[in-house]
Amino acid sequence: MSVSGNSDAVSYAKVIDGKTAADTGDRIEYVKVSLAFLPLSTPVSDAKVLTGRQKPLTEVAIVFAEIRTRDGYDGIGFSYSKRAGGYGIFAHAKEIADNLLGEDPNDIDKIYTKLLWAGASVGRSGMAVQAISPFDVALWDMKAKRAKLPLAKLFGAHRDSVRCYNTSGGFLHTPLDQVLKNVAISRESGIGGIKLKVGHPDNAEDLKRLTAVRKELGDFPLMVDANQQWDRDTAIRMGRKMEQFDLVWIEEPLDAYDVEGHAALTAALDTPIATGEMLTSYREHEQLILGNASDFVQPDAPRVGGITPFLRIMELAHRHGRKLAPHFAMEIHLHLAAAYPIEPWLEHFEWLNPLFNEQLELRDGRMWVSDRYGLGVTMSEQAVKWTVQTAEFGKQP
Structure with missing residues (x-):
């Protein structure tokens, strides 16, 4: 009976399902x-x-x-x-x-x-x-x-828009008076936060610029980015001096691969530490996350190998309670940030705008996921x- 029954089942399967997924x-x-x-x-x-x-x-x-x-x-x-x-x-x-x-x-x-x-x-x-x-x-x-x-919906979005901050107006080559003008323009455009570059050879210059920008912004969200240029002693000293500015984070205070140094800063300072943009694999981010080396993780999908490894980084980061602030490439990262369970930040860079026929919508301090399918962009x-x-x-x- 069992042999006959099995044979009938095979025949039935052939009738019901004549082709495989591979076919x-x-x-x-x-x-x-x-x-x-x-x-x-x-x-x-x-x-x-x-x-x-x-x-x-x-x-x-x-x-x-x-x-x-x-x-x-x-x-x-x-x-x-x-x-x-x-x-x-x-x-x-x-x-x-x-x-x-x-x-x-x-x-x-x-x-x-x-x-x-x-x-x-x-x-x-x-x-x-x-x-x-x-x-x-x-x-x-x-x-x-x-x-x-839209790609965000394919992942399973937690939100339809993401908090968005601007970087491009606060580079070190920009004179302070122009930085302040750029800050005002960014706020008027609907940006939700401002990031200021730091790391001058004279630390007093950083504090001067930061004081002026904080005064201009009031209690508006403000971040700083040292682009890996401090040693551990300078980072802890500057981090303590910057506590007064109520920063969202201090970004890349140390060399990108200094997991121990970043972990020590994260433990010592009230201001959150953010890093990870220069890492180029899931394994490197794994070391950062498991080493408790930052409050914010900042993976970059093009740098780590695409969306597939980025999703793995997101899963690990969420499991360990990290916040997310992807680096650059907002056209990709908007969708990934929208799918992250913990409220993230998105970095706004207008540099890539000329490459695409479509532009992302920025308003009320947030970048909004469009209803266009996929990434929602085409080459210009x-x-x-x-x-x-x-x-x-x-x-x-």
Whole structure:
């Protein structure tokens, strides 16, 4: 009886389910990778420039990925690099791009692992994963479009808007009187917080600028960013002097990989510590989070390898009660921040605006998730004009 019953069940399954998921799944047929250089109207300097470690920033390299499938779906993603690295990311992306062809675009984690192994010889962090980011982001963009949802809704949004702060008006190269004008303009535009760069060779100059900005803002949310340029003694001394300003956080007071130093500051100061933007893998963020090295985690999806590892970082951060403030790339991070259980902050940078036909909505101190499917952005003609190299794989559907 049992043998016969099993045989009947198999026959019944064949009748009911004649095809498997593998038989019916979509397939990637075409991949395009592009390298563009976005020029900045004014060279930008932070503390790394004043300490002689870097030159002023004049342009941002953008690596785009466009993916299309047999069933007519498409997705767009991007990674970026400031100063050096753009050509390297593009070169590695070209080397691994054909690994996507023939894959079901819905199997994003599987594809991510495949791309990691394709470049395993050069590691699982840094440029190796930054070259995966455009593909990974494009696949998530496509998946949300297939579901006819904004990406935030595909993840499961906790909110439809995210608190948003501005950085670009407070760089160290900007004279104080212009910083104060920029602060006023940002508030009028609907921004929800202001971040001021610190890290002058003369610490008194930082305190002078911070005092003036706090006076201008009143009790408006204010953050500072030292861009890794203090040693431990300077960081604790400046951190204590800055307690009076009621800051939302002190960002990157120490070298990005100094987990012990950041943990000591986090324990010693009332002002929260934020760091993580320079880390380039899940494992590096894991060390930061498990080491109790910050109050705010600041992962950057293009830098850590895309949305897939960013989601893992989010899960770990939430499990350990950390707050979230993603770095740069608001076009991607708006959706991720909207899906984080603890109220996050989003960094507003208008630099990337010319790359896209659509712009994000800022009002009432928050950035709002649009009703457009996926990321909700498409490449502009200006982005195409700034493109210097392209590579195509597969066939145009």
